[in-house]
Amino acid sequence: MYTLIIGNKNYSSWSLRPWLALRATGIAFEEKRLGLFTEEFRQHLSGLTPAGLVPVLLDGDLAVWDSLAICEYAAEQHPEARLWPADPRARARARSLAAQMHSGFGKLRNVLPMNVEARLPDIDASQAQGDIDAMLAIWRDTRAEFGQGGPFLFGRFSIADAFYAPIVSRFTTYGIAVDGVARAYMDAVLALPAMQQWTREALAEATFIPEDEPYRTQR
Numbered sequence: 001m002y003t004l005i006i007g008n009k010n011y012s013s014w015s016l017r018p019w020l021a022l023r024a025t026g027i028a029f030e031e032k033r034l035g036l037f038t039e040e041f042r043q044h045l046s047g048l049t050p051a052g053l054v055p056v057l058l059d060g061d062l063a064v065w066d067s068l069a070i071c072e073y074a075a076e077q078h079p080e081a082r083l084w085p086a087d088p089r090a091r092a093r094a095r096s097l098a099a100q101m102h103s104g105f106g107k108l109r110n111v112l113p114m115n116v117e118a119r120l121p122d123i124d125a126s127q128a129q130g131d132i133d134a135m136l137a138i139w140r141d142t143r144a145e146f147g148q149g150g151p152f153l154f155g156r157f158s159i160a161d162a163f164y165a166p167i168v169s170r171f172t173t174y175g176i177a178v179d180g181v182a183r184a185y186m187d188a189v190l191a192l193p194a195m196q197q198w199t200r201e202a203l204a205e206a207t208f209i210p211e212d213e214p215y216r217t218q219r
Contacts, residue, residue: 005048005056019031024192057070101167116199121175
């Protein structure tokens with residue numbers, strides 16, 4: 001069985017991605033949670049990955065790090081999970097969107113860091129408005145072109161949804177106003193049993209980390 005090493009669920013948006021992809025599609029794994037910025041974190045990861053970051057997937061003596069690499073590995077090993085859309089055009093778009101999320105939206109990340117337990121509607125999000133607008137356009141346009149047959153970006157749940165789930169969490173925390181397609185999409189992600197499990201366990205942690213610190217320990 002796989003072991004997935006993650007950080008604090010309240011903060012670790014990068015850990016949420018492969019965790020959700022695996023859990024939502026029924027791929028079995030054991031979870032090992034390391035407290036960010038702890039000695040255990042540094043010691044445990046030092047022998048597994050030169051990056052020294054979470055998440056990390058262990059498959060026997062193989063370590064796969066980086067959230068996108070983990071999801072790609074899972075998709076290759078478990079074609080029955082259908083982690084990418086079956087249609088080649090939809091699959092190409094889904095990979096493009098996951099890669100865009102993986103490397104972009106820096107303003108949104110910095111201004112609206114993931115914090116599951118908080119409700120912070122008064123935070124000034126104006127510096128991230130360009131990223132917020134781009135995000136809403138991605139959801140709207142993708143649902144219109146590829147979303148038939150289900151409530152997710154490509155109809156059926158995919159890695160693309162796992163990558164955008166942390167944004168759904170952020171928009172919930174900061175009270176970002178959405179309606180129509182975006183609201184329905186967010187509701188579908190939040191209704192996933194796996195997403196609800198992550199949220200419950202994040203709320204139960206009661207572990208708090210200095211502002212902005214988590215983002216130097218994840219990828």
